[in-house]
Amino acid sequence: MTDINVMNIPLALYIHIPWCVKKCPYCDFNSHELPVDSQLSMYDEYVDALLLDAQMQQSLTQGREIGSIFIGGGTPSLLPIAQYQRLFAGLRGCFIFADDIEVTMEANPGTLEHAPFAQYLDVGINRLSIGVQSFAADKLKTLGRIHDPKQALSAIKAARSAGFERVNVDLMHGLPQQSLTEALSDIQTAHNAGATHISWYQLTIEPNTVFYRSQPILPDEDSLADIEQAGQALLQQLGYDNYEVSAWSSASDKPCRHNVNYWQFGDYLAIGAGAHGKVTVEKHEGQGSELVAKSGIYRFSKSRLPKDYVDYQDITETSHDSQNFPKMIGWQQIASDELVSEFMLNALRLHDGVSWALFEDRTGLCYDSVAGQVDKLVKQGLLVDDRQQLKPTVLGSRYLNQILRAFL
Numbered sequence: 001m002t003d004i005n006v007m008n009i010p011l012a013l014y015i016h017i018p019w020c021v022k023k024c025p026y027c028d029f030n031s032h033e034l035p036v037d038s039q040l041s042m043y044d045e046y047v048d049a050l051l052l053d054a055q056m057q058q059s060l061t062q063g064r065e066i067g068s069i070f071i072g073g074g075t076p077s078l079l080p081i082a083q084y085q086r087l088f089a090g091l092r093g094c095f096i097f098a099d100d101i102e103v104t105m106e107a108n109p110g111t112l113e114h115a116p117f118a119q120y121l122d123v124g125i126n127r128l129s130i131g132v133q134s135f136a137a138d139k140l141k142t143l144g145r146i147h148d149p150k151q152a153l154s155a156i157k158a159a160r161s162a163g164f165e166r167v168n169v170d171l172m173h174g175l176p177q178q179s180l181t182e183a184l185s186d187i188q189t190a191h192n193a194g195a196t197h198i199s200w201y202q203l204t205i206e207p208n209t210v211f212y213r214s215q216p217i218l219p220d221e222d223s224l225a226d227i228e229q230a231g232q233a234l235l236q237q238l239g240y241d242n243y244e245v246s247a248w249s250s251a252s253d254k255p256c257r258h259n260v261n262y263w264q265f266g267d268y269l270a271i272g273a274g275a276h277g278k279v280t281v282e283k284h285e286g287q288g289s290e291l292v293a294k295s296g297i298y299r300f301s302k303s304r305l306p307k308d309y310v311d312y313q314d315i316t317e318t319s320h321d322s323q324n325f326p327k328m329i330g331w332q333q334i335a336s337d338e339l340v341s342e343f344m345l346n347a348l349r350l351h352d353g354v355s356w357a358l359f360e361d362r363t364g365l366c367y368d369s370v371a372g373q374v375d376k377l378v379k380q381g382l383l384v385d386d387r388q389q390l391k392p393t394v395l396g397s398r399y400l401n402q403i404l405r406a407f408l
Contacts, residue, residue: 004297004364006282011064012261013095015050015087016272017076018306021110024144025210026203030274030304031074040080047083049310051090053271053302058094060269060279065096068258069103071125077107077114084123097124102257104129104168109147109155117162127256128159129168129199135189136182139175142216156193166253168197173231174224175203176216183227184234191238196253200231201246245349263346264354265362273309276301280362297339297363301330339363340370340407348400353384353391373406 020031104127132152169190173183240248270277347354377383382396
């Protein structure tokens with residue numbers, strides 16, 4: 001392995017807000033229905049914990065600024081705007097924000113689930129991701145969504161009218177009893193409403209969900225293939241660029257910086273219940289309750305349950321290598337033999353791939369360490385024959401799992 005210059009690795013921040021009004025039957029994210037006896041003090045306690053969590057990770061920036069923030073959930077827009085004002089005031093006192101920082105918040109269309117959109121702009125949130133999923137009433141009902149098509153359209157238009165220049169719309173396809181016409185209609189409707197970015201992905205049945213225990217009947221493989229092919233053609237016709245497997249940016253927008261940082265194996269701090277982070281440590285000597293670690297690339301995670309997360313004096317794990325962060329349940333160095341597969345799992349999602357120089361800069365590994373596997377994949381027609389760029393072929397894009405297995 002070669003030395004890694006941590007200052008060349010972008011740094012982002014993920015914030016998890018864990019509550020939803022109702023848990024959707026397809027959702028396997030760390031989300032929890034709002035307690036029926038929920039009180040404003042619950043939000044106070046949670047933001048207090050977020051800010052303490054951020055302070056405990058401050059030294060892991062190692063002098064870097066935060067280039068992007070993503071607020072996910074759950075339904076982040078359920079957190080009162082006053083709490084966002086307090087949260088961002090505290091974060092700006094803890095971290096250095098890049099002048100052109102991208103700050104994305106996920107929001108649901110229901111008017112009672114978010115503040116007026118202009119107030120989020122005032123806080124510093126400059127990109128919205130609206131979880132529409134479908135504009136068909138019967139599909140929304142099947143998916144357990146609590147908004148209707150009219151509210152979905154109103155939310156997109158309201159966000160644009162409030163001044164948001166970047167609005168992503170999440171859409172699912174391959175829904176139960178969904179026709180090709182309905183799937184294409186969802187894309188066209190989102191575009192017409194003002195979406196500048198569309199995340200268009202197939203519904204998958206995940207373990208530990210209601211749909212897994214009681215599986216709906218989905219379109220057959222041929223129908224799914226037809227929907228995917230026609231949907232991609234429509235998105236291209238409408239002027240969207242497919243820069244990642246399921247991400248499409250319009251000519252008036254650009255790729256989501258935060259997600260691209262994930263796929264390019266950048267670093268990201270993480271605060272909130274169930275949040276996961278990844279950070280490269282060049283040389284770090286913490287004191288007190290801060291982390292003490294040797295050089296390397298680390299992953300970490302936080303307690304999943306909100307009640308455990310806010311109980312930050314409950315230290316759940318310690319080791320001889322590190323002193324535990326509040327709410328830290330996992331701090332583990334990524335082994336050298338796992339770095340390749342970790343990198344590939346992310347980078348191969350990008351339509352244009354990444355440079356081999358980036359592979360070396362982000363992992364500390366040399367190209368020669370994977371040259372044998374690369375040659376075999378090139379001969380199989382799965383990777384482009386390019387010593388400068390790691391990129392799947394058209395065939396390889398359809399068989400990413402086969403490429404990944406070669407690097408395990």
